[in-house]
Amino acid sequence: MARVKLCGITTASDRDAAVAAGADALGFISEVSVDTHRELLPEDAAALVASTPPFVTTTLVTMPDSPAAGADLVARVRPDVVQVHGLSPADIETLAAAVDARVVAAVGADEPDVVAYADGADALLVDTPATDGGGGTGETHDWARTRSVVEDLDTPVVLAGGLTPANVGEAVASVDPYAVDVASGVEGPDGRKDDAAMRAFVAGARGAV
Numbered sequence: 570m571a572r573v574k575l576c577g578i579t580t581a582s583d584r585d586a587a588v589a590a591g592a593d594a595l596g597f598i599s600e601v602s603v604d605t606h607r608e609l610l611p612e613d614a615a616a617l618v619a620s621t622p623p624f625v626t627t628t629l630v631t632m633p634d635s636p637a638a639g640a641d642l643v644a645r646v647r648p649d650v651v652q653v654h655g656l657s658p659a660d661i662e663t664l665a666a667a668v669d670a671r672v673v674a675a676v677g678a679d680e681p682d683v684v685a686y687a688d689g690a691d692a693l694l695v696d697t698p699a700t701d702g703g704g705g706t707g708e709t710h711d712w713a714r715t716r717s718v719v720e721d722l723d724t725p726v727v728l729a730g731g732l733t734p735a736n737v738g739e740a741v742a743s744v745d746p747y748a749v750d751v752a753s754g755v756e757g758p759d760g761r762k763d764d765a766a767m768r769a770f771v772a773g774a775r776g777a778v
């Protein structure tokens with residue numbers, strides 16, 4: 570059964586609703602070089618991480634300039650997992666050696682050498698990135714290609730990009746990922762997390778609908 574990460578949580582009430590919806594993991598976005606309504610100050614991310622209940626995995630999502638900058642932010646936020654966008658495979662290995670957290674490498678579905686990221690990371694998140702390297706685009710990609718990555722690697726693969734309550738069941742069946750991840754697909758038109766959509770997404774990922 571695919572695990573579920575709900576990403577871009579910005580408030581305690583959205584965090585509590587995501588936990589009640591059954592999320593396995595939550596994403597808190599901080600220190601990214603793109604403009605996103607999901608970004609938190611490090612101290613706010615740290616407060617949300619610290620008050621998340623046990624048995625829910627906290628994930629810091631960030632775009633560090635360097636492994637050292639990423640490690641510094643992890644030390645401040647203290648998540649279970651850090652998801653990094655924009656670092657090279659070598660820099661991901663350096664970061665992983667420097668932090669007391671699991672490391673998820675975010676890679677574009679069109680990345681020609683996805684496998685190069687697998688050695689240094691605890692998991693790969695295969696996403697549909699924007700041209701500026703950020704995530705949260707709400708765009709799907711070629712799931713057949715990501716299925717091949719799942720089949721070729723022992724490293725856990727997280728499927729992201731344009732997932733919604735309506736398509737997540739088909740996505741899980743098509744790709745057989747370790748986990749699925751969503752940001753925009755569980756938000757309303759105002760960009761706030763939608764409680765019913767989060768519940769429907771988790772149910773859809775687990776084949777309950």
Ligand SMILES: O=C(O)c1ccccc1NCC(=O)[C@H](O)[C@H](O)COP(=O)(O)O
Binds near residue numbers: 751754
């Ligand atoms: O969501 C953002 O705004 C974001 C900005 C910069 C770096 C990463 C970002 N999101 C990371 C995620 O893990 C998203 O959940 C993932 O890209 C999927 O987003 P969506 O297509 O909106 O479901």
